[in-house]
Amino acid sequence: MAALVLVALIWLGSNQLANFDSALIGYAVGIVALTYAVVMRYARWLRMPSTGRYWRRGWQLTTSWSSFRTLPGLLPRAIAGQLLLQGFIRRRGWVRWIGHQCLFWGVIGATLITFPLVFGWLAFKLEPGTQEMYRMWVFGFPTITFDSTSFLGWSLFHALNYTAVLVIIGCAIFLWRRFRDRAAIAGQRFGYDMVPLLMLIVISVTGLLLTVSASLFHGSYYDFLVVIHMAAVVLSLVFIPFGKFFHVVQRPASVGIQMYAELNGREGRRPCAKCGEPLAPDLFVQDLQSTLQDLGQDYRLDGASMPAGHLTELCPRCKRVARAEGYFAHDGSSFAR
Amino acid sequence: MSLERSIFVDPSRCIGCGACVAACRECDSHRGKSMMNLDFLNRGESTLALPTVCMHCTDPVAPCAQVCPVDAILVSDDGVVHSPDPSRCIGCQNCVHGCPWGVPKFDVEEQLAHKCNLCYDRTSVGLGPMCATVCPSDALYYGTADEVLASRPNRKVVDVFSFGAQELQSGNWVVVPDEFSVLTFPMVGP
Numbered sequence: 001m002a003a004l005v006l007v008a009l010i011w012l013g014s015n016q017l018a019n020f021d022s023a024l025i026g027y028a029v030g031i032v033a034l035t036y037a038v039v040m041r042y043a044r045w046l047r048m049p050s051t052g053r054y055w056r057r058g059w060q061l062t063t064s065w066s067s068f069r070t071l072p073g074l075l076p077r078a079i080a081g082q083l084l085l086q087g088f089i090r091r092r093g094w095v096r097w098i099g100h101q102c103l104f105w106g107v108i109g110a111t112l113i114t115f116p117l118v119f120g121w122l123a124f125k126l127e128p129g130t131q132e133m134y135r136m137w138v139f140g141f142p143t144i145t146f147d148s149t150s151f152l153g154w155s156l157f158h159a160l161n162y163t164a165v166l167v168i169i170g171c172a173i174f175l176w177r178r179f180r181d182r183a184a185i186a187g188q189r190f191g192y193d194m195v196p197l198l199m200l201i202v203i204s205v206t207g208l209l210l211t212v213s214a215s216l217f218h219g220s221y222y223d224f225l226v227v228i229h230m231a232a233v234v235l236s237l238v239f240i241p242f243g244k245f246f247h248v249v250q251r252p253a254s255v256g257i258q259m260y261a262e263l264n265g266r267e268g269r270r271p272c273a274k275c276g277e278p279l280a281p282d283l284f285v286q287d288l289q290s291t292l293q294d295l296g297q298d299y300r301l302d303g304a305s306m307p308a309g310h311l312t313e314l315c316p317r318c319k320r321v322a323r324a325e326g327y328f329a330h331d332g333s334s335f336a337r
Numbered sequence: 338m339s340l341e342r343s344i345f346v347d348p349s350r351c352i353g354c355g356a357c358v359a360a361c362r363e364c365d366s367h368r369g370k371s372m373m374n375l376d377f378l379n380r381g382e383s384t385l386a387l388p389t390v391c392m393h394c395t396d397p398v399a400p401c402a403q404v405c406p407v408d409a410i411l412v413s414d415d416g417v418v419h420s421p422d423p424s425r426c427i428g429c430q431n432c433v434h435g436c437p438w439g440v441p442k443f444d445v446e447e448q449l450a451h452k453c454n455l456c457y458d459r460t461s462v463g464l465g466p467m468c469a470t471v472c473p474s475d476a477l478y479y480g481t482a483d484e485v486l487a488s489r490p491n492r493k494v495v496d497v498f499s500f501g502a503q504e505l506q507s508g509n510w511v512v513v514p515d516e517f518s519v520l521t522f523p524m525v526g527p
Binding site: 045048049050051054088091092182183185186187244247250251253254257258260261279280284285288291292295296297298299300301302310311312314315316317318319320321323324325327328 | 348349365366367368374376378385386387389397400403404405406407408419420423424425427428429430431433434435436437438439440441442446447448449454457458500501502503513
């Protein structure tokens with residue numbers, strides 16, 4: 001359904017294919033296939049008990065009347081913090097943050113340029129009677145004109161080169177980390193952690209080489225580079241639902257989690273049933289209990305021996321301490337009494 | 338999925354020295370952060386202490402991973418339940434509160450959950466995990482059940498536990514007195 005909607009939008013947005021560049025058909029097919037695969041994967045992901053519950057609860061809280069007043073401030077703050085500025089990565093390390101910001105803005109920029117171009121939503125056409133003046137068309141409507149030999153013109157036609165440089169810087173930082181940082185080396189997997197970086201580098205380098213070929217070498221190897229570039233892009237697109245790239249699709253959920261936590265936490269946290277320290281919002285504990293039940297796991301406790309009715313009503317420390325108390329109370333031979 | 342060698346936790350041997358906590362911090366896979374939990378029961382009057390490592394649950398497999406909404410916790414083929422993938426973890430804390438053992442920790446600043454990964458950088462190449470390697474009293478021991486039983490008379494090792502109505506099998510083991518049956522939560526002895 002989503003793929004069909006996209007095809008319909010391509011038809012409409014490209015002025016019934018009048019602005020569609022047939023040389024980019026490979027990318028268009030790749031993106032339509034990607035849409036299908038991502039929506040399928042997303043639907044499967046939402047079927048997981050915890051994900052589905054957060055999804056439903058997130059929308060419920062977001063659209064509730066009681067959230068209405070706080071939402072206009074909360075939502076932009078969550079989007080800016082979680083998705084755009086990514087302060088949580090900065091707190092994991094400045095170098096990681098710089099690398100991720102380069103990758104993030106490079107990929108976002110490239111996507112915002114490439115997808116509309118491929119779909120024919122964005123087109124550049126030579127103005128009649130001129131040699132260098134171009135007009136930008138958006139969704140079939142004429143917009144600004146510019147001189148293609150000016151800096152603005154060069155930048156518009158080569159904007160993908162800027163994004164490619166950002167991506168290469170980001171990938172270089174993360175590759176350096178993957179070869180030097182012992183924490184990263186310890187748990188990394190080639191297919192999951194290295195291949196995405198290598199694919200992004202191949203895309204960016206071949207993209208830059210297209211400009212080099214056209215500008216400096218009269219188009220030498222241009223056709224070959226076009227094929228390699230397109231193959232790398234389409235392969236990466238198809239790879240998105242199955243590997244590390246899927247975190248791009250998953251990450252916006254952190255906005256929902258922040259809203260869930262803040263909206264839910266306004267009424268305070270319920271106390272741990274054993275020590276009385278603040279534990280978590282009541283709704284969170286109830287949702288977690290429901291999730292565990294959906295998973296077929298039953299952590300209800302015998303109320304006679306414990307103050308809690310369910311294991312999740314205890315804080316992590318009290319879970320450990322209760323276990324220790326039970327152990328030592330029955331360790332008849334222990335020196336420890 | 339099963340661990341070839343495992344950690345054996347013997348609470349009766351723990352002297353609360355904290356070496357495991359300090360050594361855990363030195364592990365390459367989570368440098369500077371200790372994944373160990375060491376709890377004292379009644380510090381003013383007793384030396385009783387309980388070290389807690391991830392038990393790498395096998396059945397049900399890793400409840401922490403199952404309640405994670407973004408599949409951030411990988412369970413590798415060798416049965417090790419890994420720390421949440423930083424690129425995926427969205428900071429919901431489901432794993433922190435869903436773990437029956439109380440193992441995962443949450444870093445509010447980084448919005449990232451952490452947990453013991455059996456010092457995967459070491460154990461995957463045949464070395465012992467940091468905590469068991471430095472434990473002076475073998476309250477944490479890395480090896481096989483035969484090795485433990487041979488050196489500790491009147492003790493047995495268990496990997497099946499009851500948490501309320503839920504029975505759970507783990508990859509790591511607890512050393513208990515012979516008369517103990519399935520350990521229930523809180524443990525109620527024979």
